[in-house]
Amino acid sequence: MxxxxxxxxxxxxxxxxxxxxxxxxxxxxxxxxxxxxxxxxxxxxxxxxxxxxxxxxxxxxxxxxxxxxxxxxxxxxxxxxxxxxxxxxxxxxxxxxxxxxxxxxxxxxxxxxxxxEGFQLQSHAEMNRAMIQLMNPYNRDNKLKGEWLNNLEFPVKNANEEKVEVLYFVGCTAALTPEIRAVAINTAIVLNKLHVNFGVLGKEEVCCGSVAMRTGDQKAFNTVAQKNIEIFEETGIKKIITSCAGCYRTLKIDYAESLEELDIEVLHSIEFIADIIKKKETKLKDLGISTTYHDPCHTGRHIGLYEEPRELVKKISNLIEMKTIKNNAKCCGAGGGVKKAFPELSLEVAKARVQEAEDTNADYLVSICPFCFRNLQDAIDNLNSDLIMIDLMELVNKALEKND
Ligand code: SF4
Ligand code: SF4
Incomplete structure (x- = not known):
């Protein structure tokens, strides 16, 4: 036996x-x-x-x-x-x-x-099922992932149809949440201003599987990961950038082996543009505002991307740091399936983070993740805070305006 x-x-x-x-x-x-x-x-x-x-x-x-x-x-x-x-x-x-x-x-x-062993939380099971069936965990028609492109005044290439140097992987949250589409819109505008040859997958973009991986649904994760790898291979892409901290961690770490085999590099969009701005010595306007920066856990502790966002924030605003930053920063409370299964807990954690941001007296709370954005915005609304939540790419876009 x-x-x-x-x-x-x-x-x-x-x-x-x-x-x-x-x-x-x-x-x-x-x-x-x-x-x-x-x-x-x-x-x-x-x-x-x-x-x-x-x-x-x-x-x-x-x-x-x-x-x-x-x-x-x-x-x-x-x-x-x-x-x-x-x-x-x-x-x-x-x-x-x-x-x-x-x-x-x-x-x-x-x-x-x-x-x-069958002990998945029901809300997570529903979310992961939607992810497999519809290619996004929000239970939405995946065709809507292309809608934000209608807000642009220039055409964006379809990476499935045209050869591009960079694939902008938007992620489900920015593509499907109307209040957060600004993250995708501003990213595309900045890439265009910096003359990057990029494309997107639009309605054919498949969820990276972060939610499934974080909530332990390996089967669901493997299903979408396999689809994504096939798509990446077909496009022949060698560089993927993403404006979502969750996608970033998932593609960079959880897909590492497969993407290494395909010789594909993964970068956060901020890391990518910070490098271009530095090399080209692109001028950024000082916006005359005060900001504080929230490190998403998935870009921060999980990967160590601390300096590039700060360098940009400091160039365009007066950065006032919170009490907890970088590897010791407090989480926004949204990740790991908490916002889905325990929304009250998620909100309480986010409120504590917003209160920390309020203590800086900054005007803007800046981040580089649509999911952190969403939860921190919920906390700002709940607290009736005067803080303005903003994605760093939107600030960069404003700071590039004088170069238009
Ligand atoms: S900090 Fe101490 S208690 Fe916590 S995991 Fe490490 S060894 Fe265990
Ligand atoms: S919420 Fe607490 S237990 Fe969970 S990963 Fe963060 S520090 Fe660890």
């Missing part, structure tokens, strides 16, 4: 088998403060204060649960799922951990085990 070892039973956790038993339960991943580091760390887990706050709601408890599951002392369950999904996988706990575990990836592996 074949022995059913944890390695065989837990196919996703197995990837992390070498670290699953190493957590020493120090608790630094809860609320450690360290002002000797730069930037200083002012607390860690953003959901701790907005949930019952005990062990499973922050890193240490999650690691204890995972260890017990791995040791087969605890069974996967719906109750476990309810707690485990109240985490935006911001990975701030990883920054606090002396062992440098990639905590969010370990939590995602546990989520994948939960989904495999």
């Amino acid at each position: 074949t022995e059913n070892t944890p390695q065989k039973k837990f196919r996703y956790l197995t990837r992390y088998k070498d670290v699953l038993l190493q957590c020493i339960s120090c608790g630094d991943c809860r609320e450690a403060i360290d002002i000797s580091v730069n930037p200083p760390k002012w607390g860690v887990c953003p959901v701790k204060d907005h949930t019952p706050g005990f062990e499973p709601y922050f890193g240490r408890g999650k690691m204890q649960i995972i260890r017990s599951v791995w040791q087969e002392k605890l069974n996967l369950s719906q109750e476990m799922a309810e707690v485990f999904y109240q985490c935006p996988t911001c990975n701030a706990c990883s920054e606090a951990c002396a062992y440098e575990f990639d905590n969010a990836s370990i939590y995602e592996a546990l989520r994948a085990e939960l989904v495999k």
Whole structure:
């Protein structure tokens, strides 16, 4: 008889088998403060204060649960799922951990085990089903993904039909959320102003699968990832840029192996244009406004894109930093499927971030992710805040105006 070892039973956790038993339960991943580091760390887990706050709601408890599951002392369950999904996988706990575990990836592996055993949250199951059937998780007709292009005064190439140097992968949130289409519109205008030979996939763009990956639905993720890889291969593209932090992390890290084989480079659109602006010495107008910058977790802690956005923000405005920034920045609370399954928690986390932004007295709250934009805007509205939420590409577009 074949022995059913944890390695065989837990196919996703197995990837992390070498670290699953190493957590020493120090608790630094809860609320450690360290002002000797730069930037200083002012607390860690953003959901701790907005949930019952005990062990499973922050890193240490999650690691204890995972260890017990791995040791087969605890069974996967719906109750476990309810707690485990109240985490935006911001990975701030990883920054606090002396062992440098990639905590969010370990939590995602546990989520994948939960989904495999039928403990997926219903709202996530519906979202991921829509993603497979309609190619977007918003349950919308994918044809609408091309609508924002009607706002442009110049034609944009269809990367499926014409050879382009750069594929602008818009992402479902900016393409399908009317209030956030400005992210896509401004990105296209800036690329056009900088004479970039780019194209989009429009209504044929397939969700990158971030929502499925983050919520542990590996089957759904693999379905869309495979479609995307085929599309990228057919277009012969060698450079993909995206204005969404979630797509960026997913394409750059979760697709890494496949895209490496196809020799495709992935960049955030801000990283891409910052380089062009620097090389061409393009002039940017100082807009005479004060701003503060929110680091999306997926561009920040997950990848380390901190300086390029700041360089641009500083060129065009007076940047006033928040108390928590860069690797120690507080999350907006939208990611990891939290906004979908626990909208109140997501809003509370976003409100705390907006209050941090308000403390700077800046006029604008700037970010480089449509999903952060959406959640922070909801918090601004809820708080009746005077802050103006804006995507950095919109500011860059305004700052380029004098060069038109
Ligand atoms: S995950 Fe790291 S920081 Fe958190 S309790 Fe374990 S060892 Fe400590
Ligand atoms: S990933 Fe973020 S929200 Fe989740 S437990 Fe870690 S610090 Fe808390």
